Amino acid sequence: MSAPAIEARGLWRRFGRRAALADLDLRVEGGSVTGLLGANGAGKTTLLRLVAGLLLPSAGELLVGGVAPDRGDPAQRPRLGFAAEQARLYPELRVAGFLRFAAGARGLRGAEARQAVEEALERFGLEGVARRTLGRCSQGMQQRAALAQACLGDPPLLLVDEPTAGLDPLQRDAVHAQLAERSHPRTLLLCTHDLDEARALCDRVVVLREGRCVAAGSPSQLLGGDALALFADGRDEATA
Numbered sequence: 001m002s003a004p005a006i007e008a009r010g011l012w013r014r015f016g017r018r019a020a021l022a023d024l025d026l027r028v029e030g031g032s033v034t035g036l037l038g039a040n041g042a043g044k045t046t047l048l049r050l051v052a053g054l055l056l057p058s059a060g061e062l063l064v065g066g067v068a069p070d071r072g073d074p075a076q077r078p079r080l081g082f083a084a085e086q087a088r089l090y091p092e093l094r095v096a097g098f099l100r101f102a103a104g105a106r107g108l109r110g111a112e113a114r115q116a117v118e119e120a121l122e123r124f125g126l127e128g129v130a131r132r133t134l135g136r137c138s139q140g141m142q143q144r145a146a147l148a149q150a151c152l153g154d155p156p157l158l159l160v161d162e163p164t165a166g167l168d169p170l171q172r173d174a175v176h177a178q179l180a181e182r183s184h185p186r187t188l189l190l191c192t193h194d195l196d197e198a199r200a201l202c203d204r205v206v207v208l209r210e211g212r213c214v215a216a217g218s219p220s221q222l223l224g225g226d227a228l229a230l231f232a233d234g235r236d237e238a239t240a
Contacts, residue, residue: 003066005030005157005187006051010060013046013211020046022211023060030156031185035192035202035219042208044191045085048159051189052082064157081153085161085191087146091135095126095145098134102149120148123178125171139166147175151182158182161191176200195223 006028013021021043028034036044049055050062053069062068064080090098099120103113121127124144129137134145143166150158163179164172179188179201192198198205199219207215207222215222 003063004028005032005065006189007063008047008060009062011047011050011057011062012059013043013050013055014058019058019211021050024208024211024213026206026213028187028189030187032204033183033188033190033202035190035198035205036208037192037195037198037205038208041210043211044208045161046211047208048082048084048161048189048191052080052159054082079155080157080159081150081155082159083146083150083161083163085165087142089134089142089145092133094131094133095137095141096121096130098145099149099152103152106153106155108153116152120152123151124148125174140168140171143167144171144175147178151178154182155186157187157189159189159191162193163190164192164194164197172197199223 004027006026008024008026011021011024011026012019020041024043024047026047036047038044046055050057051064051069053064056070090101093101096117099117100113103116108116121130124147126141126144126148129141132141134142137145143163147160147163150160158179160179164175167175176197179190182188183201188201190198190201202219204217205219205222206213
């Protein structure tokens with residue numbers, strides 16, 4: 001059996017006395033689309049930041065592609081794309097310039113970089129603002145630019161935090177289409193509050209509560225009429 005794309009065993013992450021993740025066990029298979037659901041403060045974004053190597057575990061083990069993120073070869077980092085909920089953009093850069101910068105950071109050069117940027121502008125509907133500075137773009141356009149940079153170079157693992165926050169319905173549908181196109185056989189770990197988004201995109205959903213997994217299974221199993229109860233109850237047993 002091949003190693004999972006992401007595996008957490010007894011994973012803890014503390015901020016002072018507060019545990020954002022508490023003894024978390026999680027397995028994300030390669031080529032799957034897994035949705036992380038939970039109320040604010042459940043630990044979803046913390047987990048994404050750990051997988052991306054932006055934070056270190058306080059205890060336990062986290063493996064990404066069979067290797068701990070803090071011990072892996074830095075040359076492998078372009079194999080992972082990360083779009084944060086609060087996009088960390090450079091407001092003085094033009095949209096196309098930002099994507100060129102991101103392409104270079106991923107190791108893309110010359111014609112390969114130019115093609116990747118052109119494709120990202122087209123696929124995410126950014127051609128019309130390519131020469132506009134990010135600081136003058138709407139929140140929706142900034143969100144699309146963040147997603148576009150995460151997809152540059154077609155990384156096999158994509159981490160996306162609240163991808164449609166601030167988008168209107170048409171923009172949301174366009175982003176959903178792009179994420180669906182970029183899933184299988186790639187691995188997508190999606191953090192969302194939108195149950196319809198999870199139903200539309202995910203093969204499997206994991207519900208976090210106070211840093212622990214309280215339920216895991218297919219969308220059809222978990223996202224029925226009483227799905228909201230999973231966000232608030234004290235259930236400790238996960239659904240297979």
